[in-house]
Amino acid sequence: MPALPPDLRRALFNLPEREKDQLLARLVALDPVLTEQLAFRLLEGPDALETRRAALRAQVDDPVRGYHQTPNDLLVILRQLQARLAYHAKITDDAFGEVELSWRLLANVFRHQAEVTARLHGPTQPLLQHLTKRTHEALKQTARLHEDYHVELADAANTVLAALWQSGAAPLAREAGLPRQWPA
16 A cells, blocks of 8 residues: 655644544545444444354355255355355454364365265366365464464364365375374
8 A cells, every 4th residue: 555645644634633534434435344344343342253253153054054056066155155254354353263164164064065075076176176275274274373272273173184084185185285183
């Protein structure tokens, strides 16, 4: 983001309070992400974080169950859900929630879609590649969190890794260098 020229910056800070407030409100309204971040921080507060996580948990638990016409249908749903998780983290700065829900999503796929993930062949390859890549990314995200969170997430990570290595994605996991257990 380019910086304001010093003269303009001084003039801006010398504006009357009311004018500055109006300008700020107009500028914030131009950025929907900033607007939602401020609404979360200023209006909802920290108590709303668990409410948002619970809503995402319900979304993560639902759509991967049941029958999907093709593995690509499931892949589309997974990508949409992962985008929601990333957006949640962007709005709330909830890195732990994003990682926890990512592990939950991956575990649900392996639990509820065992038939689809059992074999690596043409139709399932994009899905299994995505699951492998998302598992790798979740491991990296988990490693970036504080060590205290590692204990909380280890069971979920190991459940997903075991399912990944027992699925049709095992060759892809080997190729990606994923461990069979975390922490290794």
